[in-house]
Structure formats: structure tokens, C-alpha cells
Amino acid sequence: MGRRGYAWAVVASLVLVASVAEARPDDPQPGELPPFFDGADVVETFDAPGGLVRVHFTRAGRHIVDDRDADEDGVPDVVELAGETLEESWAFYRDVLGFRAPRSDADADADGGDGRFDLYLLRFDIGANGAFRRQGCDAEGCFGYALIEADFRRRGFATVRDAHRIVGSHELFHAVQAAYGGDLSVNVSEGTATWATERFDASLTDFESQIAGFMARPDRSLDQEPTGPVDGFSYGTGLFFVFLDARVPGNDFVRDLLLGTAEETGWLPRLEVLLGDAAGVTLTDELGVFARWNLATGRRQADEGYANAATYPQLEPRVIGLPFEDDALRVFRASTRYYRAPLVAGAEEAYRVALVGDDETVEPLTIIGALEEADGELRVFSAPGRDRVLELRPAGNAVFLHAAVANGAIEGGSARPGLCAGTPAQVDGCVARLMPPGDMGPGEDMGPSPDMGPGDPGASSGGGCAAAGPVGPWLVLLVWLGRRRRAPLAA
Amino acid sequence: MLWQGKKVYLLGLMVAALVACGDDDGTSGTGGGDMTTLDMEPAVDMDAPDLPERTVPCQDESISALDLRDTIGMRDILEEAPAPNFEHFIDARGGGFPPSESYVYARFTDEGLERVELDDEAALESTGWDIAFRRFVMRLNSGVAGPSYVVAARTAAETAFDDVTAVPDGLTFREEAYMSDTCEFVSDGSGIGAPATALGSFWTYPGCVSMTGNVFVVQLASGRHLKLQVLSYYSPSSQAVCDSEGRGDPATSANVRIRWAFLD
Incomplete structure (x- = not known):
């Protein structure tokens, strides 16, 4: 300061x-x-x-x-x-x-x-x-x-x-x-x-x-x-x-x-x-956009953001290594948690960021990911928290992966989702570990969910894929999890 | 859930009192207003069996309101005078203003004030510390600050540190209650919105952090007592200027010095 x-x-x-x-x-x-x-x-x-x-x-x-x-x-x-x-x-x-x-x-x-x-x-x-x-x-x-x-x-x-x-x-x-x-x-x-x-x-x-x-x-x-x-x-x-x-x-x-x-x-x-x-x-949605814009400041530049972003101080996310796993992130209302991990350029085709939590937890959240090139150019991806997963592809020659979780709630306490970041395989494993054991049982309703229809790709900028790409069978399980937890409300 | 924590705490104190005193005039809860106060017999033996575990209420709100961090700073605690009247320097800068690091956690021992390596969130679940320092805020491990039972009482105004040789009669011990029963932040009335901590009256703010000279009696979870006085928040020379002229010196702020001594 x-x-x-x-x-x-x-x-x-x-x-x-x-x-x-x-x-x-x-x-x-x-x-x-x-x-x-x-x-x-x-x-x-x-x-x-x-x-x-x-x-x-x-x-x-x-x-x-x-x-x-x-x-x-x-x-x-x-x-x-x-x-x-x-x-x-x-x-x-x-x-x-x-x-x-x-x-x-x-x-x-x-x-x-x-x-x-x-x-x-x-x-x-x-x-x-x-x-x-x-x-x-x-x-x-x-x-x-x-x-x-x-x-x-x-x-x-x-x-x-x-x-x-x-x-x-x-x-x-x-x-x-x-x-x-x-x-x-x-x-x-x-x-x-x-x-x-x-x-x-x-x-x-x-x-x-x-x-x-x-x-x-x-x-x-x-x-x-x-x-x-x-x-x-x-x-x-x-x-x-x-x-x-x-x-x-x-x-x-x-x-x-x-x-x-x-x-x-x-x-x-x-x-x-x-x-x-x-x-x-809604303010909830705008807070997600605000979080994206704030990532693209200083030498980091994206397709969307502040007109004078280059003159603004650069946000410095917490540095992490991949794979990254936090079983209970704490994200206060109207705030964002940012993380940044160094990458080996060209080593992977894609990276993934995922949230683990019930519907109530993830509903006000926005998942944000970005791939940063050596010159500071960002490709920013985001998805509503209810999608639970964000795929960043193609990784290209990115040298940093950014992962962020914005909480668009305007009242109440913090959200405590799990957060996973890494390669798709790493994130799959992380999500499996963080999901409550009782929610993993086979034979439940594994059918498609209205939350994850193909017409709900999430927002993105800078090209590349957005949310809800090919994410593996565990994602279906997550969707099922969300549906299952809605049931008591209906009852 | 929050009620559970409070109820367990009060019950715990009563259990301890009964074990120690063998009668029913030992401890009673006397919550009043936003501040929870506990009238306690000074000689309560809280080493006696099994203080019940308690969950700290209002954790989420405390983390937000007090800007609690999960980063441990490598901050020093240095002994500047030995027992029996210890004096310690605590680097309470917390990484600057606003702070970027957790409080400095410590416990009172016969060997002095020992630093305990904890971050703020971990400290909410640890009974291993007695007191925490960051900037002008000192918190004790009790109430909304931690799961232990460290409480404090302020002695009468103008009490001299050297004159306190035993726990004075009639003290009112306080647990930390800077969050209300409904988890609203409780400020201390200093005018700058500081938390109303049990030790908060060690300073006033006539334009800088000025020392009141108040002497406190701290009761540890073991039941042991010590007297404590905060000597300075700035360097000693800057503190003198602040105390006499109301002008602070940000360059030397949060370099805290305390003196303390066990009473039993």
C-alpha cells in the first residue's frame, strides 16, 4: 500500500x-x-x-x-x-x-x-x-x-x-x-x-x-x-x-x-x-465478472476488463503447486480467492479446476481459471459454481495456471467448497477424495442433469473452451450429488 | 451450535470450581450486555481434571472481522528481563498495516513467554496458547478467541505493578467476547473500531496508541495466575512522546513490550 x-x-x-x-x-x-x-x-x-x-x-x-x-x-x-x-x-x-x-x-x-x-x-x-x-x-x-x-x-x-x-x-x-x-x-x-x-x-x-x-x-x-x-x-x-x-x-x-x-x-x-x-x-453475477476483470490488470491482459487495466496494480494470487487440493476453501461473501501455479509450457493439453460442495454451497460461486502466457496474455475461462468444473484447453504454451473462486453472495457467512486444480486426471482424483464417502455409492440415479446440458457452456473470453467440457464420469456423479441433495427440499 | 459452545464453557467452569473448592460458592456466570463476564474465585484450580472441550463460536465472523490469516509470520519474542518479573519484546507488526500475517501466539511458562507456532485459523482449535499479539490487539485463549479458558481481570485504576503480589479480591474475570452471542462484532469504544478484548484497556487513542498503565491479572487454564502490564506499543522513546503529546510514530509501531510475573 x-x-x-x-x-x-x-x-x-x-x-x-x-x-x-x-x-x-x-x-x-x-x-x-x-x-x-x-x-x-x-x-x-x-x-x-x-x-x-x-x-x-x-x-x-x-x-x-x-x-x-x-x-x-x-x-x-x-x-x-x-x-x-x-x-x-x-x-x-x-x-x-x-x-x-x-x-x-x-x-x-x-x-x-x-x-x-x-x-x-x-x-x-x-x-x-x-x-x-x-x-x-x-x-x-x-x-x-x-x-x-x-x-x-x-x-x-x-x-x-x-x-x-x-x-x-x-x-x-x-x-x-x-x-x-x-x-x-x-x-x-x-x-x-x-x-x-x-x-x-x-x-x-x-x-x-x-x-x-x-x-x-x-x-x-x-x-x-x-x-x-x-x-x-x-x-x-x-x-x-x-x-x-x-x-x-x-x-x-x-x-x-x-x-x-x-x-x-x-x-x-x-x-x-x-x-x-x-x-x-444480478450483483452475484457481476461480482463474478469483477473477479475476472481484477485478474487482468498490470501486465496481465485479457480480452475483457478495465480500460486502464495496464496502469492498475497487479493482483498477486497465492502461489500454489499442481496438483492443488483444499478440502474446505473459505470464500467470504463478495470476495474472491485467487491462486496461481507455474506450468511447464507445452507439457499438458488441458488443465482443470473443480469445486466440491453441495448445491447450496456452490450456487453463489463462480469458478474462474486462466492460462497466462509468458508475455502476460491471459485466456480467461469461467463458469457458474453449480457447474462445478472448469476445463482450460488448450493449454498451449501457458506458463501459469490461475484458479479463482468468487463468492457472489451478498449476505451470510463464507462458502466452504473443496477446490481442486491440476491436470484432468489429477482433478478427478482430488474430487473423488473430497466427496463425502456416503455420496459415492453406486447404483444411484446417474442420469443426466438439467444443470449440465450442452447449452450451458459458461462464460469465457479469449477463446478456447469454457466450462463443462469432457470431464469424465466423476462429473456425472457430481451432478447426481446435486440432484440428490435437492430432494429433501422438494419433500 | 453457537449456544452449545457457550453452554459447554459455562458448565466447564462450574465443574472446575466444584472440583477445586468443594462447595458451591466458587464460580458463576454473569453475562451482562455484550460482554460476558465471569465472576471467579481466584484460587480455582483449573488443572483439575478434564476441562471440557469446547468449540469456539463465531469462527467465520471472527476470521472476517478480525482479518485472521492462515499465514504464520516469523516474528520474534525476546526476553528483555528475566523472572520473576519478566519483560518481553513481541514483534507484533503482523507484516505491516493492514496485517498480512497471523497473530503471534504464545504461552506463559516458568521459563518465560514462549512462542507457539500457529496460524490464526489453527489457533481457533488449539488450547496450546495463552495470548496472541498483533498490532494493538491482544487476545486471550478463551471465549470467541480460542477453545481454552484463559481469562483476565483489570485491577483497580492506578494500581502499581509491583504492588500486586497476590490475586486481589473482587476481580471480575472476562473471557474474550468481542463477538456477541449473535456473532456481531463488538468494538471497544476507543473510536477506531477495535475489538473489545479482555486486555483492550491497556491503551487509549488520543491520536496514537497511548498506554494506560493498567495492570491485569490473567488466569490461565491451569488455574495459575499472573500479573501483566503492557509497557509500550511503540519504541520506548516514541511511546513517551505519544503518552505525553498524543503523537505516534508509525515507524516504530507494534513493537510491543510487556512485563509480567506469576502470582502463584
Whole structure:
């Protein structure tokens, strides 16, 4: 995770604590979280030209700003930059994306009080660059103020301008979120703020940096909140909202999620409804696609995926050897487990990935496999979990086999299927070992299953075969297993 | 199933108390709110026969919420002061933030704090450890954290470590209950969403992980007791800055130091 990711992680955690604070950084009260101005600081203000933002700063002491003033108007350039950047992002979120504007604090008893959004320039400890703090709410929404690093030089950003555009637009989007009221989940709060900054200025590299936090932990549920300080994963979930934009262009999902924060339901079930209404697709299926796209990033390229996939951090699956066998994989809802095995190019005609589990277990899952050539080109294969097997053929000169299991469930605990990967013969043996002994008896109904008809090849990209190729007699047994377990439900 | 685990645990404690004390005033369960507390006689002999096996409840939820991992990190536990008042350094960095490795598991022995090589998922089924460290979280092997019976009680505020020479009267021992009976995550009120562990009050968060100096009494599954105090989360010099000025030093974080001593 990049340095900036950690920085915001710490600060965002403070936001939670400070959400009910009455004081502001120029009027700290006991218990005020740092940073705040020192008692001797002379705090000046600058009103940005659009009339929306007031910047609070000091020219001396610990929180001194860079006082260079190229236009000699008496206001440090960085103060003007900070205020104007917030106003620019304000206009973008409101006028282009259609979000509410940050709530005015004109009715607040103290602090600010002039209706402008207050921005305080302060020196943060290493590891933090900005924060938004809610101060008050009414029936319509909440208002607050932002703190941003007073001197971004030597803080790891390409330029000071970039720093303000990244941190300023991020914190301002938190003010936008607050305008909708409600308690937003941390992942949605930070993920959509990361998404918003990318929408505001796609030339910034912040998004690519932040999504590394997600790429490092694709096995964590999208809606698993951090315990402890906010970590890079929460910021990195911004990738999911970019994915949704690519899949359903012109959607209003983020705004609709903000509007729905007062509801009891979690954000994934709400998104399920929004997706169905907007595009007639299920979130379960889209999470499978999301898992495929995330595999094809960095130097790995496939026929489908993100427009800027090559600039995204590369997902690093767990390295395994073949044959691979796990009797009880743990795949949390809205998450994916990835594995990668080195291959001897040209050694095999085909490889196979299989799930072992009952119908209920495999139903929300997607099996994903990919063959990676030496140059990073991927041929990606996938199939619904209920197919239970995925054949990757022809292997050609692939040097890596990828196997992944995505769990498209949006509620509930983890899925615990068995997972087998290897050559067809190896997988046959693995599946036979992992199937419960009581389910292996001969003489049962071994007839064809509606689950495995020839018209259900699963999805694939990049050519080659997809799911449900010639898989051997054990697959029929698996199908039978599924039918058998449905019987009690019918009864 | 979750109920079964809880019921077995309470029964187990009662059995142990009866064996040790020979009367019925030894142990009672006093669950309250989200926290399960156990009022226990300090001298309960839990070495006595056959603590019942128990299944740890809420495993799936704990693995997800606490980001438990199946990767063991090669992290050090170093003795910095010998018995009787041991001091140990624990590398609790867990591979960084966010952590990429399992907790560091350890057990209290007469020879010191011994590392136990376990990953997080295996630890949910192991009675071989007493305490686990990762970042600012310390967990004991009980309740929702593990199948053993290691519990802790905080002594009165301002208690000095050296002044604790026996198990004080009136302590309330807690098992780990950072997941509720319905397997919902229970945070500690620190404001950063940390799990409400039995030892969680060793720190507060005024902008960094500041030491409270609280002294705890830990009761092992054997019934033996020890006193424990967390000395620092950052390097000692950085900890001093954090404690006095509220400023942390991420570069030295999760370098934990504790001191502890057996009481019986």
C-alpha cells in the first residue's frame, strides 16, 4: 500500500471519533484530536473567489504554510490553491455528477457560521494528509469541516497541485456524503471518495495507488468493515465503483447509495436492487465478472476488463503447486480467492479446476481459471459454481495456471467448497477424495442433469473452451450429488 | 451450535470450581450486555481434571472481522528481563498495516513467554496458547478467541505493578467476547473500531496508541495466575512522546513490550 493510503487510513479513523466534536481546530477544546492550531498561532482566513470555501491558515509556528506569493496579492499561493481546488471539486460533484452540495454551517452557533465550507491548513504527523469531520446534523443532512496538510512538499506527491487535487477533492466528497446524512459504511465512504477523486481528475495517480489496498486483499468481503484504523482496503474498494461505471455507464449508484444510508439494509443488498433496476443483472453475477476483470490488470491482459487495466496494480494470487487440493476453501461473501501455479509450457493439453460442495454451497460461486502466457496474455475461462468444473484447453504454451473462486453472495457467512486444480486426471482424483464417502455409492440415479446440458457452456473470453467440457464420469456423479441433495427440499 | 459452545464453557467452569473448592460458592456466570463476564474465585484450580472441550463460536465472523490469516509470520519474542518479573519484546507488526500475517501466539511458562507456532485459523482449535499479539490487539485463549479458558481481570485504576503480589479480591474475570452471542462484532469504544478484548484497556487513542498503565491479572487454564502490564506499543522513546503529546510514530509501531510475573 502506498504511503498516502496509510496516511488517510489513520486520519479517517479520527473522523469517527471527532464526528460529534463541538470545537474546531482554531478553538480546540479538551479532548480535541490533533492536529489543531497552537494557542499562540495567528490564524488568518482567505475566502475563495467562488464564495463557497473559507481557508484558515497561519504564517508562523508549527502549522506554517508555504508563504510564497507569486502573484503578490498578499495571500500565499498554496492557500489560494487549496480554496480554489475545493471549489472546483465542489462544482464538479454538484454540477457534473449531480450530487448535493456540502451542507452550510450558517446556522451553527459558533465556528464558521458564515455558510462557507471551512478548510483548515495544518501540519499532520507523518502518515496523514487530511480529514473531514462532521460537526452537526439536522433532518436533511450533516455539515462539517475539513483539515488538509499545510505543506505538501516532501509528502510523496508528484506536485503540490496534485496533492491538493487529490486530498482536497477526497475530503470534499466526504462533505458531500455528509450532506445526505446517515451513517455510511467505512468502505463505501472511503471507496466512493476514492472513486470521486478519480472522476474529478482521472489524470491523477491517486486511484491507481489506492486500489492497491484492495488488490492486496481480494479475499476480504467488499462489505467487511475495518476493525481498528481504516486501512487501504477501504480506499481500494473505489475500484468496485469504477467497475460498476464500466459495466453500467451513466449509472447513479453512488448517489443512490448515499440516499439510502438511513435504511436498515446493507449496501450490497441495496446495490443488488439498483443493479437489477438499472441493468437487469444480478450483483452475484457481476461480482463474478469483477473477479475476472481484477485478474487482468498490470501486465496481465485479457480480452475483457478495465480500460486502464495496464496502469492498475497487479493482483498477486497465492502461489500454489499442481496438483492443488483444499478440502474446505473459505470464500467470504463478495470476495474472491485467487491462486496461481507455474506450468511447464507445452507439457499438458488441458488443465482443470473443480469445486466440491453441495448445491447450496456452490450456487453463489463462480469458478474462474486462466492460462497466462509468458508475455502476460491471459485466456480467461469461467463458469457458474453449480457447474462445478472448469476445463482450460488448450493449454498451449501457458506458463501459469490461475484458479479463482468468487463468492457472489451478498449476505451470510463464507462458502466452504473443496477446490481442486491440476491436470484432468489429477482433478478427478482430488474430487473423488473430497466427496463425502456416503455420496459415492453406486447404483444411484446417474442420469443426466438439467444443470449440465450442452447449452450451458459458461462464460469465457479469449477463446478456447469454457466450462463443462469432457470431464469424465466423476462429473456425472457430481451432478447426481446435486440432484440428490435437492430432494429433501422438494419433500 | 453457537449456544452449545457457550453452554459447554459455562458448565466447564462450574465443574472446575466444584472440583477445586468443594462447595458451591466458587464460580458463576454473569453475562451482562455484550460482554460476558465471569465472576471467579481466584484460587480455582483449573488443572483439575478434564476441562471440557469446547468449540469456539463465531469462527467465520471472527476470521472476517478480525482479518485472521492462515499465514504464520516469523516474528520474534525476546526476553528483555528475566523472572520473576519478566519483560518481553513481541514483534507484533503482523507484516505491516493492514496485517498480512497471523497473530503471534504464545504461552506463559516458568521459563518465560514462549512462542507457539500457529496460524490464526489453527489457533481457533488449539488450547496450546495463552495470548496472541498483533498490532494493538491482544487476545486471550478463551471465549470467541480460542477453545481454552484463559481469562483476565483489570485491577483497580492506578494500581502499581509491583504492588500486586497476590490475586486481589473482587476481580471480575472476562473471557474474550468481542463477538456477541449473535456473532456481531463488538468494538471497544476507543473510536477506531477495535475489538473489545479482555486486555483492550491497556491503551487509549488520543491520536496514537497511548498506554494506560493498567495492570491485569490473567488466569490461565491451569488455574495459575499472573500479573501483566503492557509497557509500550511503540519504541520506548516514541511511546513517551505519544503518552505525553498524543503523537505516534508509525515507524516504530507494534513493537510491543510487556512485563509480567506469576502470582502463584
